[in-house]
Amino acid sequence: MGNIAGVAVAITIGGPGALFWMWVAAFVGMSTNFFTSTLAVMYRGKDSEGIIQGGPMYVVREGMGKTWQWLGVLFSLCAMIGCLPIFQANQLTQVILDIGITSESLKNSMIYLGPVEINSAKLLVGTVLLIISAIVIIGGIKRIGNWAGRMVPIMIVIYFSTVMIIILLNISEVPHYLWLVVTDAFAANHYHGEPALGGIVGGLIVAGVRRASFSNEAGIGTAPMALGASRSSEPIREGLVSMISPAIDTLLVCTLTALAILLTGVWQTSEANGVTLTSMAFNSALPGFGQYLLLLCAFFFAITSLFSYSYYGSKALSFLVGVKRSKFYNYFYLATIVFGAVVSMELVINIIDIAYALMAIPTMISGFVLAPVVMKEARSYFTRLGEGKFNGK
Numbered sequence: 001m002g003n004i005a006g007v008a009v010a011i012t013i014g015g016p017g018a019l020f021w022m023w024v025a026a027f028v029g030m031s032t033n034f035f036t037s038t039l040a041v042m043y044r045g046k047d048s049e050g051i052i053q054g055g056p057m058y059v060v061r062e063g064m065g066k067t068w069q070w071l072g073v074l075f076s077l078c079a080m081i082g083c084l085p086i087f088q089a090n091q092l093t094q095v096i097l098d099i100g101i102t103s104e105s106l107k108n109s110m111i112y113l114g115p116v117e118i119n120s121a122k123l124l125v126g127t128v129l130l131i132i133s134a135i136v137i138i139g140g141i142k143r144i145g146n147w148a149g150r151m152v153p154i155m156i157v158i159y160f161s162t163v164m165i166i167i168l169l170n171i172s173e174v175p176h177y178l179w180l181v182v183t184d185a186f187a188a189n190h191y192h193g194e195p196a197l198g199g200i201v202g203g204l205i206v207a208g209v210r211r212a213s214f215s216n217e218a219g220i221g222t223a224p225m226a227l228g229a230s231r232s233s234e235p236i237r238e239g240l241v242s243m244i245s246p247a248i249d250t251l252l253v254c255t256l257t258a259l260a261i262l263l264t265g266v267w268q269t270s271e272a273n274g275v276t277l278t279s280m281a282f283n284s285a286l287p288g289f290g291q292y293l294l295l296l297c298a299f300f301f302a303i304t305s306l307f308s309y310s311y312y313g314s315k316a317l318s319f320l321v322g323v324k325r326s327k328f329y330n331y332f333y334l335a336t337i338v339f340g341a342v343v344s345m346e347l348v349i350n351i352i353d354i355a356y357a358l359m360a361i362p363t364m365i366s367g368f369v370l371a372p373v374v375m376k377e378a379r380s381y382f383t384r385l386g387e388g389k390f391n392g393k
Contacts, residue, residue, distance in 0.1 A: 001302050002215035003253045004159075004294070005091040005275040009349065010211035011261055012273045014204045015190020016181045019258045021208025022215070026250035029218025030243040035367040038239030038374050039063065040224030041232055048322035054228010056221040056363045057319045063370050071362035072319065075221060079316035082355030083222065084333060085133075085306045086340030087214075090348045091275040092302035093125045093341040098276050099295045118342050126341025133306045134334050145307045151300045159297040163256045166285040170263040177262045210353055213360075216249040220356050221363040225312055236381035239374070260285070274345050306337060 010018040036056065045058035057072035064071075097107055101121060109120045136145045167174065184190060185208075188200045196203040217223060223245065227238045261267050261277060264284040272280055275298060282290035310333045318326035340348055 001088050001091050001275070001298065001305065002211075003249065003257055004278050004298055004301065005087075006211045006215045007254045007257045008261060008274050008277040009345075010207060011258060011267050012277060013191070013193045014188070014207040015184055015192075015267070016177065016258075016262055017184030017186070017188055017190065017204050018208040018211065019181045019255065020185030021205050022212040022250055022254060025209045025212035026216060026218070026246040029212065029216055029246035029250070032219035032364065032367060033223060033242040033246060034239040035371055035374050036219060036221065036224045036363055037227045037242035038235045038377065039366060039370055040228035041230065041235035041238045042373065042377065043370075044228055047318050048324070051323075052229070053315060053319075054230075055225035055315060055319075056359075056366055057316070058228065059224070059366045059370070060362060063373070064366060068366075071365060075359055075362040076316035076319045078355045078358040079221065079225075080313045080329065080332075082220070082352060082359050083309050083312035083316070084336045084340070084352075085309050086336050086343075086348045087352055088302040088305045088309075089126060089129055089337045089340035090343070090345055092129065092298060093122050094345070095275045095279060095295055095298045096125050097121055098279055099291050122342045123338070126338040129303070129306060129341065130334055130337045132303070133337060136307045137310055137330050137334065145304070148300055148304050148307065152304055155297040155300045158293055160253075160256070162282065162286070162290065162293050162297075163260050166260045166281070166290075167256065167263065169285055173263055174259065177259060180262075181258075212246075212250050212254075213356055214349075214352065215254055216246040217356075218246045219360050219364055219367075221359050222312055224363070225315055234381065236374075236378050309333075 007019070007022070010022060014021075036059075039059045040054040040056070043059045043063040044052050044054045045062045047053050056075045060068050060072040060075070101107055106121050107119075110117050111120045111123065112118070132144075135141050185204065186201060188204045191200050191204045191207070193203045193207055196206045212218075213220060223242050227242060230238060232238050257278065261281045264281040266272070266277060266280040266284055270277060270280055275294075279291045279294050282294045284290075286293070310330050313333055314326045314329045317329045
């Protein structure tokens with residue numbers, strides 16, 4: 001969803017130039033992913049049930065010692081917030097309201113829970129998403145999750161093909177907008193946010209980096225948590241594999257989405273934001289059915305994230321209080337689906353951005369401190385690779 005909605009947020013705030021700084025952040029992210037993912041395999045630890053686990057919290061504990069244990073605790077606490085499904089729930093709910101619900105009275109109806117005013121349509125959609133996710137996560141009906149997961153490759157093909165059609169229909173304008181991305185990155189003529197780092201260009205840089213980090217999660221610590229649980233005996237190979245993610249995610253997919261938004265001109269003619277802006281681009285280029293293709297793709301991308309992201313938060317809680325108690329995280333996780341569906345996108349983004357920034361602190365500190373260990377392992381790996389002696393398991 002970061003590829004569909006996150007890049008639209010970046011363009012709404014920063015204009016075309018935000019994409020340039022997303023590219024820069026992606027190149028940096030490839031490097032940070034290499035180090036942090038390698039370390040996650042090198043310094044794996046056991047949870048309370050003796051099962052091997054990985055992630056920045058274990059890297060800190062196993063590689064840096066008890067003096068730095070507070071960094072592992074900080075990461076785990078923030079991961080339980082940063083890995084909540086509130087953005088996916090928020091943007092999936094929004095795209096369903098924009099495209100899937102045609103009744104204006106339902107879209108605009110409100111209910112009151114005490115002093116709080118809530119859109120009833122968003123509450124309804126959020127509740128349905130909660131129930132579906134609970135059936136998979138708590139009920140253990142994995143076949144639904146597996147079926148949705150098998151649909152994702154098909155949705156990727158549909159999304160990629162649709163965006164390529166939009167670009168091909170406007171191919172003559174592509175060089176102009178690619179050049180505008182570069183020039184606007186330093187002019188910041190379309191930036192609408194607050195100054196940072198000494199000026200509006202600084203604000204534009206921050207906007208691009210924030211959205212790139214949300215999209216590819218490089219340097220945040222989620223990829224090391226997943227890769228650290230692998231059975232690989234070659235840490236460097238896992239680090240190299242993880243470098244591919246920011247390249248595909250930001251340099252390719254986010255660029256294609258951004259071009260679809262820029263080429264159709266909706267970024268200049270509408271005040272819409274997030275997935276709403278992307279849906280307008282699809283509908284503008286492919287009227288009648290483009291937005292429905294986006295709805296279909298967004299549904300499966302978001303719903304599979306709702307099913308799976310509890311993994312990260314559960315691992316973080318198990319590090320703090322043990323595996324047996326970590327199951328309670330799922331209930332908190334599910335409740336936030338409704339919260340994410342009904343609140344504003346701005347609030348959701350701020351919560352996730354703050355949590356990600358705090359997660360990055362332990363991840364990057366451990367990466368810098370243990371970088372010499374990674375480089376030593378890299379030299380050994382490439383020497384063995386050149387001699388044909390590396391472990392292929």
